[in-house]
Amino acid sequence: MKYNPPLIEKKWQKKWNDLNIFKAKIDYNKPKYYVLEMFPYPSGSIHMGHVRNYTLGDLIARYKRAQGFNVLHPMGWDAFGLPAENAAIENKTLPSKWTYSNIQVMKNQLKQMGLSYDWEREFATCSPDYYKFEQKMFLDFYKAGIAYKKETVVNWDPVEQTVLANEQVVDGRGWRSGVEVEKKKMKGWFLKISDFAEDLLNEIDNLNEWPDRVKVMQRNWIGKSRGATLNFSINNSKDIIKIFTTRPDTIFGATFIAISPEHQLSLEISENDNKAKEFLKFCEKQSNKEVDLEKGDKFGYETGLTVSHPLKKGVNLKIYIANFVLMDYGTGAIFGCPAHDQRDYDFAKKYSLEIISVIENDDILPYTGDGLHINSDFLDGLNTQQAIGVSIQELRKLGIGKETITYRIRDWGVSRQRYWGCPIPIVFCQSCGEVPVPENQLPICLPEDINFNLKGNPLVSHPTWKNTKCPKCNDNAFRETDTFDTFFESSWYFARFTDLNPSKAFTNEAFKYWMPVDQYIGGVEHAVMHLLYSRFFMRALKFVKTIDLKEPFNSLQTQGMVCHQTFKTEKEKWLFPDQVTKENDKFFHIDTKEKVIAGRIEKMSKSKKNVVDPQQIIQTYGADTARFFMLSDSPPNRDMEWSISGIEGSWRFLNKLWNFVNSLEIQETNKKLPDNLSQLHKELLAGLNTTIKEVTKSIDNFHFNIAVASIRSLFNALSSYKILNNDDKSVILHSTKKLLILINPMVPHIAEALWENLDENNMIAIENWPSVDNTFEVNNKIKIPVQINGKMRAVIEVQKDLDKDNLEKIALEEENILKFLNKAPKKVIIIPNRIVNFVI
RNA sequence: GCGAGCGUGGCGGAAUGGUAGACGCACUGGACUUAAAAUCCAGAGUCCGAUAAGGACGUGGGGGUUCAAGUCCCCCCGCUCGUACCA
Numbered sequence: 001m002k003y004n005p006p007l008i009e010k011k012w013q014k015k016w017n018d019l020n021i022f023k024a025k026i027d028y029n030k031p032k033y034y035v036l037e038m039f040p041y042p043s044g045s046i047h048m049g050h051v052r053n054y055t056l057g058d059l060i061a062r063y064k065r066a067q068g069f070n071v072l073h074p075m076g077w078d079a080f081g082l083p084a085e086n087a088a089i090e091n092k093t094l095p096s097k098w099t100y101s102n103i104q105v106m107k108n109q110l111k112q113m114g115l116s117y118d119w120e121r122e123f124a125t126c127s128p129d130y131y132k133f134e135q136k137m138f139l140d141f142y143k144a145g146i147a148y149k150k151e152t153v154v155n156w157d158p159v160e161q162t163v164l165a166n167e168q169v170v171d172g173r174g175w176r177s178g179v180e181v182e183k184k185k186m187k188g189w190f191l192k193i194s195d196f197a198e199d200l201l202n203e204i205d206n207l208n209e210w211p212d213r214v215k216v217m218q219r220n221w222i223g224k225s226r227g228a229t230l231n232f233s234i235n236n237s238k239d240i241i242k243i244f245t246t247r248p249d250t251i252f253g254a255t256f257i258a259i260s261p262e263h264q265l266s267l268e269i270s271e272n273d274n275k276a277k278e279f280l281k282f283c284e285k286q287s288n289k290e291v292d293l294e295k296g297d298k299f300g301y302e303t304g305l306t307v308s309h310p311l312k313k314g315v316n317l318k319i320y321i322a323n324f325v326l327m328d329y330g331t332g333a334i335f336g337c338p339a340h341d342q343r344d345y346d347f348a349k350k351y352s353l354e355i356i357s358v359i360e361n362d363d364i365l366p367y368t369g370d371g372l373h374i375n376s377d378f379l380d381g382l383n384t385q386q387a388i389g390v391s392i393q394e395l396r397k398l399g400i401g402k403e404t405i406t407y408r409i410r411d412w413g414v415s416r417q418r419y420w421g422c423p424i425p426i427v428f429c430q431s432c433g434e435v436p437v438p439e440n441q442l443p444i445c446l447p448e449d450i451n452f453n454l455k456g457n458p459l460v461s462h463p464t465w466k467n468t469k470c471p472k473c474n475d476n477a478f479r480e481t482d483t484f485d486t487f488f489e490s491s492w493y494f495a496r497f498t499d500l501n502p503s504k505a506f507t508n509e510a511f512k513y514w515m516p517v518d519q520y521i522g523g524v525e526h527a528v529m530h531l532l533y534s535r536f537f538m539r540a541l542k543f544v545k546t547i548d549l550k551e552p553f554n555s556l557q558t559q560g561m562v563c564h565q566t567f568k569t570e571k572e573k574w575l576f577p578d579q580v581t582k583e584n585d586k587f588f589h590i591d592t593k594e595k596v597i598a599g600r601i602e603k604m605s606k607s608k609k610n611v612v613d614p615q616q617i618i619q620t621y622g623a624d625t626a627r628f629f630m631l632s633d634s635p636p637n638r639d640m641e642w643s644i645s646g647i648e649g650s651w652r653f654l655n656k657l658w659n660f661v662n663s664l665e666i667q668e669t670n671k672k673l674p675d676n677l678s679q680l681h682k683e684l685l686a687g688l689n690t691t692i693k694e695v696t697k698s699i700d701n702f703h704f705n706i707a708v709a710s711i712r713s714l715f716n717a718l719s720s721y722k723i724l725n726n727d728d729k730s731v732i733l734h735s736t737k738k739l740l741i742l743i744n745p746m747v748p749h750i751a752e753a754l755w756e757n758l759d760e761n762n763m764i765a766i767e768n769w770p771s772v773d774n775t776f777e778v779n780n781k782i783k784i785p786v787q788i789n790g791k792m793r794a795v796i797e798v799q800k801d802l803d804k805d806n807l808e809k810i811a812l813e814e815e816n817i818l819k820f821l822n823k824a825p826k827k828v829i830i831i832p833n834r835i836v837n838f839v840i
Numbered sequence: 841g842c843g844a845g846c847g848u849g850g851c852g853g854a855a856u857g858g859u860a861g862a863c864g865c866a867c868u869g870g871a872c873u874u875a876a877a878a879u880c881c882a883g884a885g886u887c888c889g890a891u892a893a894g895g896a897c898g899u900g901g902g903g904g905u906u907c908a909a910g911u912c913c914c915c916c917c918g919c920u921c922g923u924a925c926c927a
Contacts, residue, residue, distance in 0.1 A: 164925075214844090220843050290841085487927085632863085639921095829908080
C-alpha cells in the first residue's frame with residue numbers, strides 16, 4: 001500500500017467534520033485555550049503566507065487539545081477593503097459578489113489543509129450581521145465623546161474625483177489617472193486613541209508573552225516625550241506662537257522659528273501674501289507620507305515676521321513656514337536650533353541662518369548628544385538633563401512656558417471615502433446638524449445597486465441611498481457617506497468568535513470564558529497598527545461599559561515571510577518558478593530553452609512571479625507534506641525560503657514514515673512493553689523520552705523546526721533498529737505510537753491513517769500528549785571537552801558529576817593534552833559536567 | 841529620514857558564555873537495476889597533510905571584555921519590515 005495523500009486526507013477531513021471533533025463548547029472542567037491566527041482578506045486564493053500562518057496555528061491548536069485544554073480555534077474573513085472595489089471596476093462586478101466568491105474558493109482551500117477549525121463560528125465582516133454591531137459601538141463611542149469629527153488632509157485625485165489611499169499614489173500621481181495628486185482638506189471621523197495613550201504605553205510592560213520587538217515598536221509609535229511648550233511673542237503684534245520642544249535646554253541656540261504650513265498663522269499670513277499662498281499650495285502638492293516628509297528636501301518661506309527671543313534681550317528670530325514641521329505633532333511650531341538638530345541644521349544651511357553651538361563637543365555639527373552647556377547664560381556648565389530641568393523652571397518663572405508631555409501617536413482617522421466598508425451611522429440635517437442614527441434603525445446597510453462607472457464614491461453618487469429623514473426633526477437629511485477603515489472590523493473580530501449571538505456583539509459568559517486570546521499568530525507587518533488598534537478598541541469598549549477587558553492577546557507570535565528565488569530572462573522579464581528548469585547548475589526556460597538568470601531570494605510577490613501556488617503543492621504532495629515543510633524549514637518568526645527540494649525532502653520523510661509504520665507487524669502480545677528491558681531497549685526508550693521532552697519544549701518555545709529535527713532523529717533511531725525478537729517489536733511499537741502522537745499536530749492526516757493501521761480504535765486527534773518518564777535515563781556517562789588556552793584538544797568520557805580533581809587527572813592522561821601542555825599550567829579551570837581548560 | 845529586526849558551510853538552519861555546523865536539502869561514492877527514477881548504505885565546513893594521525897583557519901567587517909565569544913559591549917556594512925487611507 002503506497003502513501004496516497006489525496007485518499008487519506010479526504011477521508012480524515014470528512015471524519016473530523018462528521019464527528020464534529022473540533023467544535024468548541026464552554027466546559028468549566030477543562031482549562032480553556034483560545035488560539036487564533038490573523039484572519040485573511042479574501043483576495044482570491046490562499047498564498048503561502050496563509051499556509052504558513054495557519055499551519056502554525058493548527059499545530060498549536062492540536063497540541064493544546066492533546067494536552068487536555070478546551071480549545072477554541074476559529075476562522076473568518078476580513079472581508080471589507082479596497083481590492084474588492086478595484087476588482088469591481090475592473091471586472092464589472094459587485095464588491096460583494098467578488099468577495100463572497102473568493103471566500104468560497106479560499107474556504108475550500110483551507111479545508112484541504114486539514115485545519116482543525118470550528119467552522120460553525122465562521123463569519124465575514126462585510127455581512128450586516130457583523131457590522132451592525134460596530135455601528136452600535138461607534139454610536140456608543142460618539143455619545144461617550146471618544147468619536148469626533150475633525151478636518152483631515154487626504155490625497156485627492158482631481159480626475160477621478162476620488163480620495164486615494166497612500167498605496168494608490170505612485171510617485172505623487174494617481175495610479176489610475178496618472179495626474180498629480182492634490183492634498184485636500186476634508187472632514188472625517190476620528191477615534192480618540194490619544195486619550196488612552198498613557199495606558200496603552202504602560203500596559204505594554206505587562207505583555208510578557210509578546211515579542212520584545214513588537215513592544216518596542218509600539219512604545220516608539222506612541223512616542224511619549226517630555227519637553228516644554230513655550231510662548232514667543234510676535235514683534236509688532238499681540239499674537240504669540242506656542243512651540244513645543246523636547247530640548248528646552250538648547251533655547252540659547254535658537255536662531256529661527258518654523259511653523260507648519262497648516263498652522264493657523266500660516267493660513268492667516270497667506271490671506272494677504274500671494275507668495276505665501278503659493279508656498280502653501282506647493283506644500284499641498286507634496287506627499288503627506290511620513291517617509292517623504294522626512295526624507296524630502298526642506299523648504300521654507302520667510303514670512304517677514306519675527307519674534308523676540310525671550311531670554312536674549314534684543315535678539316529677534318525670523319519666522320518661517322516650513323514643510324518639515326508637522327501640524328499633528330506638538331503645537332505645529334518649533335524653534336530651530338541648527339547646532340543640535342539635523343533637520344534644523346539642514347534648514348539653516350539652506351537659508352544661511354546663524355548656527356550657535358550651545359553644547360560643548362568635539363564632533364562636527366549638528367551634535368545631538370549630551371554635554372556641558374556653553375553660550376547659555378544661566379545654563380552654562382550644566383549637562384543636558386540638568387539644563388532641561390533648569391530651563392523649564394526659568395520659563396515657568398517668567399510665565400512663558402511649562403513642562404509638557406506629548407505623544408507622537410495621532411488620533412485614529414476611521415473615515416474612508418469608499419463604498420466597500422461599514423457605513424458610519426450618522427445623519428446630517430440642515431437644522432439639527434450631525435445626528436446619530438437611533439439604535440433601532442440599525443443596521444445601515446450598504447446598497448447593492450451601485451454604479452462604479454460614475455466618478456468618486458458610489459455611496460455619494462447613488463440616487464437615493466443617502467437621502468433620509470432626520471431622526472430628530474424628521475426633515476430631509478443626508479446620510480454620512482464615509483465608511484469605516486477596515487481596521488475597525490479587525491479590532492474586535494477575535495472577541496466575536498467567542499459567540500455568534502445574533503442580538504449582541506458579545507455574550508457575557510462566552511466572552512468571559514474564552515477571552516483573552518491565549519495565542520495570537522500573524523504577520524509582523526501588523527506589529528503596530530492592527531495590534532495597537534485592537535488594544536485600544538478593548539479599552540474603548542470598556543470605557544463605554546460593553547466589556548471589561550483591556551488586553552485582547554495574551555501571547556503573541558509574529559511570523560516571517562515566505563520567500564522564493566526570483567528568475568528573469570536576459571530581457572529582464574520575470575518568470576514563474578515552474579517556467580524554469582535547471583541543468584548542470586544553470587537555469588533555462590522550460591519551453592524556449594533561453595538562458596535564465598537566477599536572482600535574489602525575495603518575499604513571494606505576484607509582480608516578481610516568484611510565487612508557488614499552495615493548491616498545486618497540495619494536489620501534488622498533499623497537505624501534510626506542505627505543512628511539514630512549513631514547520632521544518634525556519635523558526636516561525638524568521639523569513640523562510642520555499643524550495644522545491646525542501647518540499648521533496650518532506651515528501652520523502654512522510655513516505656519513509658508511512659512505509660516504516662506499515663511494515664510493523666501488530667500482534668496482541670506486542671501491545672505492552674516487556675517486563676525485562678535490555679540495554680538497547682533502555683537506550684531506545686531514553687531516546688524517546690529525550691524526544692518527548694525536546695518536542696514539548698520546542699513547541700512551547702515556538703521552535704517548531706527543532707521539534708521536527710528531534711522527531712526525525714527519533715525516527716532514524718527507530719527505523720534503523722534491528723528487530724530480532726518479540727520484545728524488540730513491543731519496544732518499537734510503543735515508541736512508534738508515541739512518535740505518531742508527537743507528529744500528529746504537524747501532519748494530522750497521515751498520523752490518523754497510521755494510527756488506525758496500528759489497530760487503534762480512537763482517533764489520534766483525541767489522544768493525550770505523551771508524558772516525560774525519566775526512569776529510562778540510563779546515560780550516566782558524559783563527554784567533556786578538554787581545552788588548552790580555550791582551544792579544544794581532547795574529549796574525555798567520564799562519569800556524570802565527577803569532581804574537579806578526578807577530571808583534571810583524567811584529562812592529564814590524554815596524549816594530545818600532554819603534547820600541548822609543554823609547561824606547567826598557570827591556571828586550571830574546571831567546571832564539572834562542562835569543561836576542563838588548562839591556561840598556560 | 842525615523843523606528844524595529846536579521847546576518848552561522850554550497851543552501852535552510854542547530855548551539856543555558858563552555859566540543860560551532862544538530863536535523864534536513866543539495867552534492868560525492870557504493871549497493872540494487874538492462875538502464876533510469878525511487879530506495880538503501882557511506883562520506884563530507886575550508887585549507888595544509890597522504891584519502892591517515894594531526895594541525896591552521898572559520899559564525900557580515902573592525903575593535904573590546906573573558907580562562908573561554910556565534911552568544912556580552914562599542915563602531916561600521918548589507919538586507920528586510922513598519923512609517924498612520926493596503927490588508
